[in-house]
Amino acid sequence: MSDATPLELPEGDLFGPDNLPYGVFTTEDDPDLRRIGVRYGPYVLDAGSAADAFGSSHTGLLQKPNLNPLMAAGRPVWQAVRAELRSWLTAPEHAGTVTQYLIRLEDVTLHLPFEVADYVDFYASEHHATNVGRIFRPGGEPLTPNWKHLPIGYHGRSGTVVVSGTPVARPQGQRKAPDETSPSFGPSRRLDIEAEVGFVVGAPSGLGEPVPQSDFREHVFGVCLVNDWSARDIQAWEYVPLGPFLGKSFATSVSAWVTPLDALDAARTEPPRRTHPLLDYLEDSAGGEPGGLDLRISVSLNGHTIAEPPFSAMYWTAAQQLAHMTVNGASLRTGDLFASGTVSGPEVRQRGCLLELTWSGRDPVELPDGKRTFLEDGDEVVITAWAPGPDGSRIGLGEVSGRIHPAADRNG
Numbered sequence: 001m002s003d004a005t006p007l008e009l010p011e012g013d014l015f016g017p018d019n020l021p022y023g024v025f026t027t028e029d030d031p032d033l034r035r036i037g038v039r040y041g042p043y044v045l046d047a048g049s050a051a052d053a054f055g056s057s058h059t060g061l062l063q064k065p066n067l068n069p070l071m072a073a074g075r076p077v078w079q080a081v082r083a084e085l086r087s088w089l090t091a092p093e094h095a096g097t098v099t100q101y102l103i104r105l106e107d108v109t110l111h112l113p114f115e116v117a118d119y120v121d122f123y124a125s126e127h128h129a130t131n132v133g134r135i136f137r138p139g140g141e142p143l144t145p146n147w148k149h150l151p152i153g154y155h156g157r158s159g160t161v162v163v164s165g166t167p168v169a170r171p172q173g174q175r176k177a178p179d180e181t182s183p184s185f186g187p188s189r190r191l192d193i194e195a196e197v198g199f200v201v202g203a204p205s206g207l208g209e210p211v212p213q214s215d216f217r218e219h220v221f222g223v224c225l226v227n228d229w230s231a232r233d234i235q236a237w238e239y240v241p242l243g244p245f246l247g248k249s250f251a252t253s254v255s256a257w258v259t260p261l262d263a264l265d266a267a268r269t270e271p272p273r274r275t276h277p278l279l280d281y282l283e284d285s286a287g288g289e290p291g292g293l294d295l296r297i298s299v300s301l302n303g304h305t306i307a308e309p310p311f312s313a314m315y316w317t318a319a320q321q322l323a324h325m326t327v328n329g330a331s332l333r334t335g336d337l338f339a340s341g342t343v344s345g346p347e348v349r350q351r352g353c354l355l356e357l358t359w360s361g362r363d364p365v366e367l368p369d370g371k372r373t374f375l376e377d378g379d380e381v382v383i384t385a386w387a388p389g390p391d392g393s394r395i396g397l398g399e400v401s402g403r404i405h406p407a408a409d410r411n412g
Helices: 047-054 068-072 075-090 092-101 126-136 213-219 232-238 261-267 318-326
Strands: 022-027 030-040 043-046 102-104 108-111 119-122 153-155 161-163 172-175 184-187 195-201 220-227 252-254 296-301 304-307 337-339 365-367 370-372 380-388 394-405
Touching (some): 030 047, 043 047, 047 075, 075 092, 075 261, 172 232, 195 296, 220 261, 220 380, 304 365, 318 337
Parallel strands (some): 161 252
Antiparallel strands (some): 022 030, 195 220, 195 337, 220 252, 365 370
């Protein structure tokens, strides 16, 4: 590819016309103007300016400073806009116009692409839940009695969802090791990652109106990668009896690109076999579109791959999570984000957090710059993923990265 022909992507590019993820960007010459962009290879398409040039009826939605108005417009609009974008970038007669609105990726600053309404985190990997159960309840039943009957989740903090690349300050809080008689205050000693997949809600629902699995596509706009950082020592001391709080709420990183759900059609796959009968609202064995997604995730620490969790191994699907999240009548809002929980597979190399990878610190991860049980200041974690696309192609998901900074200087 040359600068003269930016529309000609190399074979195998993960961000070609079958992908077209959405983001929000600024440029150095206009740092206060946030614009909706669409990634195309090593470029960002200024979607609002292109829409205006082509006389699109959706120009107003694409000239907003974030994705929320577009997401709220509903699936028919999402499909129409996606068809327009694909035409502008692939039809020969549009090449002369659309190339004027392509900006090299390295020349933009990416921002949080949508305003987060509510944030819910699930616990949908049987392999992860089983490993955690064995670590914390050795000799006991690893899964709780309810785990095979409902997708377990909790409400997180939407205000601390940050875009990929945002530094993560080591959290402080109360910790109490098993051999200590009383808690102490200070920086987390067991700071961890959680490799997850997030689902972004577009169209809202009404209060008191459960959303069935069959309506999943009508409400979910797209998919992003998530790193739900976790302070294991703070969490272990605080979470009984109510659950995660300060050990999780300090930061949740999301990718700067939201992949449209329609871009992942070729990645649809059957979830693992159910071992327990499900209640009607969670039942998904009657046919129809497979609820699983074949996403191949890679986790690197300081540039070295430490895990490759398979999302296809997740026991609970995103459609089941959405159905469970609303079955009590809770409403959906545009910008709601719900995440899968840590993605782990059956093999050691497929575990999506350091708690599992090191078996709570017993088996350190070997890196060229030394061993790791949990994260040290200066460590950088990068999570990437791809999915099968049409005709043997691959669809890339935007990476999510974060570097650990020392704890802020404050006293408890």
